[in-house]
Amino acid sequence: MKKRLLTYLFAALFTPLALADIRIGVSIAQVDDVFLAQMRDYMAAHAKELPGVTLQFEDAQGDVVRQLNQVQNFTAQSMDAIIVNPVDTAATQKITNDAQKAGVPLVYVNRRPDQAELPTGVGYVGSDEIKAGEMQMRYLAEKMGGKGNLAIMLGLLSNNATHNRTQGVKEVLKSYPDIHVVEEQSAEWQRSKAMDLMNNWIVSGKKIDAVAANADEMAIGAAMAISQAGMHPGKDILVGGSDGGPAGLDAIKKDQLLVTVYQDNKGQAIGSIDLALKMIRKEPYTAQLTIPYQLITKANYQDFLNP
Structure with missing residues (x-):
């Protein structure tokens, strides 16, 4: 399956109706990471296609404490949802607790927290x-x-x-x-x-x-x-x-x-935003979404060019 099919799959599964005045805070672990920078750009591009949806990006710069402060600032600003790409997957419990205490939907993207089960109101979009x-x-x-x-x-x-x-x-x-x-x-x-x-x-x-x-x-x-x-x-x-x-x-x-x-960082980017929107709107959703990996060799790399 080519990656375009995955993108179409997400579009079919998560096509939100027009939303107004939706603000989502996004904390990226480290924006100077090439893969994560691309994911952020895909998020920004997708948000532009959604009327009334605004993303506020923050760069945690690889610092767990900085990321926690960013999440606390998001809740203080009454963001409608929070998306987090964790700096340290073993140090996410405080992030989860803060979001739940504030009653704000939380979506982890790309890096799944280490805890075995994610509580209600917390989602994850990534790959195995x-x-x-x-x-x-x-x-x-x-x-x-x-x-x-x-x-x-x-x-x-x-x-x-x-x-x-x-x-x-x-x-x-x-x-x-x-x-x-x-x-x-x-x-x-x-x-x-x-x-x-x-x-x-x-x-x-x-x-x-x-x-x-x-x-x-x-x-x-x-x-x-x-x-x-x-x-x-x-x-x-x-x-x-x-x-x-x-x-x-x-x-x-x-x-x-x-x-x-x-690893489909475009699919993860789109999926995380659309999952957050469904959580905000209290619509039925699948809390954990897994996007399959695909093998790339010299024989098929051209299928993955120009996403």
């Missing part, structure tokens, strides 16, 4: 991160011929996406006893830190046959370091990413990445 890791690793394992040394490049350790994508990778590895994890460190979702980390791994002299990165930005950084070391990503060292945004697609095209997994 474990599936992303499984799809990525299954493809890499096949291309590795079921054997070799694997390095896992982690995102922020405070993020459940990091934990779950890595869990997915390791679930697949249970079926491949001849693939050995020789490195596992965080590059915090950042391309520059991934370059430094990959370079350190190369300099250490430890043989690495493939890199499974939790996100495309880190995978691209790893591929750049491999190239700078005089090797060829995709041949000397296989590199897999996750997210499937424009940079990841370009890296697939250039053979920097062997595989990535498309």
